[in-house]
Amino acid sequence: MDPFEGETAAVSVEYEPRSVKDILVEMKDTAELLIDLSYSAVLHRNDDLAREVLRLEERMDVLELQARMSLMMAVRNPDDAEQLAPVLGIVAAAGDISDAAGDIAKIILEEVGLPEAMRAALPEATETLVRGVVSPDSAxxxxxxxxxxxxxxxxxxxxxxxxxxxxxxxxGPNTTVASDDVALLRGPDTSIESVYETLTGTPYESPAVDVPDIDDLERAVDTIVHMKNLSELAVDLAYSSVLFDSEALAEEVRNLEVEVDAMESRFEAWTLRAAADADDPVVLRGLIQLGNSTEVISDAAADISEGVLRDLDVHPVVQMAVEESDEIITRVPVERESTLDGATVISGVPDTDSTMSVIAIRRPDEGWLLVGDSDTTVQAGDVLISKGTRTAAAAFDDLSQA
Structure with a gap:
């Protein structure tokens, strides 16, 4: 069977007077969802999830063309061109992320090959994400x-x-779930099975997990999971650096991109060593493709924030997108003897009088620590990457200062 059977044909695209801001917001949301979906498709060996990636990739292609048309219509003088150049970079980078996600999905659809060890490692990196079709009889x-x-x-x-x-x-809360909708759900393993069955009317089958029995392969898989997490964080920070014109966040994106590049070299070495002990080295092809695509996502994040690092003015269309943002990402260095110095972070929430959620920590001696379900203690010198409201962000910055 053709792995792409059932995919929609390419659609024609014509210029329509649509807000560039709205297109950029949709491209950002689509890029983030594509990353989630593509890795979940790999984890679950799920053809249906992989096909949703290709459908979204096609949607991204349309958005990219619409964005380029709208930006071309907006250029009236050299000043406009200078301000819009970084926006074109954002558009192109989102397209690169989409293409990389599509390549990840094709590892499954084209049966490129992937070691079973991926099933044991990726659940630690992501929440369970499933695809289900809403049954007409669903509650x-x-x-x-x-x-x-x-x-x-x-x-x-x-x-x-x-x-x-x-x-x-x-x-949002007012969105109606209709019969035959394709729903993408994310949540804890303990609940996802019952929700899936209520939604679709069919039992959910969780993927089998095999423990890797080759040390170098285990190291390679652990490394690719970490690369994935860092690349995903880089994309999040890159968009935020542009939306909030933050050179500090853009520098963190550059730091992440450098680290992912270094990790890819180690990943390739461990994969090649594992090939010598593997019963069938051909199954490692998909792992190599996964590493390459992950590195592309990291590079795309750096491209998104390049305009900020080059000190190019942010176009007003981006400023409008900022004004509509309810949640922002901040970078806060922790000073010694500040309130945050020694604070415990449990599931992303510090034990301080703050509603900010810490999503990552860059520690001078240890590199990046991704804060998820694990608990950690903040130290002086840490750089905290946090998410929350503008009011909470201002108060959080005060807590980081002695």
């Missing part, structure tokens, strides 16, 4: 997300819905 059908109250009841979130060829990214 969720024809109800709003507010009415279902799924997240507070189960911890499972509806991160996107596809209705035919239309994508609903980041659905």
């Amino acid at each position: 969720f059908a024809d109800r709003t997300l507010m009415d279902i109250d799924l997240e507070s009841e189960t911890g499972v979130r509806v991160i996107a819905l596809r209705r035919g060829n239309e994508w609903l990214l980041n659905p």
Whole structure:
């Protein structure tokens, strides 16, 4: 069977007077979802998830063309060209992320080969993400997300819905779940099975997990998982550096890109060593492709923030996107004897009077620490990457100072 059977044909694209800001927001949301979906497809060996990646990749191609058309229409003088050049870089980088995600999905669809060790490693790196089609008999059908109250009841979130060829990214409380919608769910393993069965009317089959029995292969898999996490963080920080015109965040993106490059070299060495002990070295081809695609995502993040590092003025269209943002990402260095020095971070939340959530820490002697379910203690000299409201961010910065 053709792995791409059932995919929609390429659509024609014509200029339409659509806000560049709205296109950029949709491209950002699409890029982030593509990263999630592509790695989940690898984890679960799930052809359906991989096909959703290709559908989203096609949508990104349309968005990229629409963005370029709108930007060309907006250029009236050299000053406009100078301000819009970084925006074109953002558009191109989002396209690169989309292409890389598509290449990851094709590892599954084209049966390139991937060691079973990936199943044992990736659950530590991501929440469970599943795809299900809403059954007409489902208790969720024809109800709003507010009415279902799924997240507070189960911890499972509806991160996107596809209705035919239309994508609903980041659905809100007033979004109605309709019969035959394709729903993308993310949440804890303990709840995902029951939610999936209620949604689709069929049992959820969790993937089997095999423990790697080759040391070098285990190191390679652990490294690719860490590369994935760092690249995903880099994309998040890169968009934030542009939206908030923050050279400090852009520098952190550059730091992450350098570290991912170094990790890729180690990853390739361990993969080659593992080939000598593997029963079938051919299955490592997909792992190599996964490493290459992950490094492309990291490079794309650096491209997104390049304009900030080159001190190019942020175009007003980006400033408008900033004004609509309810949540921001900040970079805070921790000073010795400040309130944050010695604070414990549990599941991302520091034990201080703050509502900011710490998503990553860069520690001078240890490099990057990704803060998820693990607990850690903040130290003087740490650089905290945190997410929250503008008001909370200002107060958090005060806590970092002695």
